[in-house]
Amino acid sequence: MTDLDRRFAVAPMMDWTDRWCRTFHRALTREALLYSEMVTTGAVIHGDRERLLGFSADEQPVALQLGGSDPADLARAARIGADYGYAEINLNVGCPSDRVQSGRFGACLMQEPALVGDCVAAMKAAVSIPVTVKCRIGVDEQDPEPALDAMADSVVAAGTDALWVHARKAWLKGLSPRENRDVPPLDYGRVYRLKARLPGVFIGINGGINDLDAAEAHLKHVDGVMLGRAAYQSPALLAGVDRRICGLAVDDPDPFAVVEALIPVIAAHRAAGGRVRHYVRHMLGLFQGRPGARAWRRILTEGATDPEAGADLLVRALAAVRRDDRAEAA
Known part of the structure; x- marks a missing residue:
């Protein structure tokens, strides 16, 4: 290449x-x-x-x-x-x-x-x-x-x-x-x-x-x-x-959709013996500056300390961000 x-x-x-x-x-x-x-x-x-x-x-x-x-x-x-x-x-x-x-x-x-x-x-x-x-x-x-x-x-x-x-x-x-x-x-x-x-x-x-x-x-x-x-x-x-x-005629990826697409990837990693922490420690800043960012960081940080945590941790964190997003818009 x-x-x-x-x-x-x-x-x-x-x-x-x-x-x-x-x-x-x-x-x-x-x-x-x-x-x-x-x-x-x-x-x-x-x-x-x-x-x-x-x-x-x-x-x-x-x-x-x-x-x-x-x-x-x-x-x-x-x-x-x-x-x-x-x-x-x-x-x-x-x-x-x-x-x-x-x-x-x-x-x-x-x-x-x-x-x-x-x-x-x-x-x-x-x-x-x-x-x-x-x-x-x-x-x-x-x-x-x-x-x-x-x-x-x-x-x-x-x-x-x-x-x-x-x-x-x-x-x-x-x-x-x-x-x-x-x-x-x-x-x-x-x-x-x-x-x-x-x-x-x-x-x-x-x-x-x-x-x-x-x-x-x-x-x-x-x-x-x-x-x-x-x-x-x-x-x-x-x-x-x-x-x-790069000048491509594309829409910017939606952070919510990015997380949803990664959930099965992380679930497969967990099923193969990996830890959810391997991924989520890099994702803490994804919603920085948006409603729900604090809840997102807290849920991921606390949950990732559990070696048995699964990809549902991201589902819960994403739900918290959506909840705060809706509250901010209301």
Whole structure:
């Protein structure tokens, strides 16, 4: 699959964008490119691959994000990911956590653009699907102008199919990963300048984009937008992606209909030995800002703690939202 539509993507997020989250998000948008959580090369090569990499074809298009810095290991992990059916392999050059730094990958690779280029070249040689990179504008005391240019030039020369840029520096020491998502200032202009310098290269932007209005504004300057926390915490916004961002003549999915369509999916998951919590923890923000949102969150949160809970939990929560909707309209 080489003709991926990357105009809108949901960012890879640790502990969030698992297979159940992606199934839920896919029910809201058919066109958005979805990403796995980051998986290290060591885990892919030596770990429980089905648990780490398994996904449903209904989630496609899905990209696998890898963490690593050894070209041979990345090539091997990329081949495994391609064999699993992923539509794209993405290299993480943006995560600032201590664990990632100790493994010499993630954001610290901003300091080694030549190595990142070698990694991309090795993965490109190993697979026929697209290979992309997600990076920061710099780290620590780096000047984002030469730092981002050096990274971009290296991976473009290596054949990357797209470069996603989180428009913040990462501070490798002194800030937690959570703080690194908020404290360093955003610099969208730096990403716009990169796109202007590389008009023939796909450049996507990430960081602090909270709604589709902002996404549309960014698309006047870059090729794609990637939303993380906003898409996860207010997932109803994904219902407008296919129409507003991708230009399809479709009606936005109705959140009530989305839940109703997922009930049999979740029931089947429960019958196969899974837990309802796997799905519903990702669905808490679906009705945010609407009557019944509080009841929806409360019923799902409390009910999902029961390991024997079934899909009827969503039926009860949906009924509460409808009841509050009617009361508000009365």
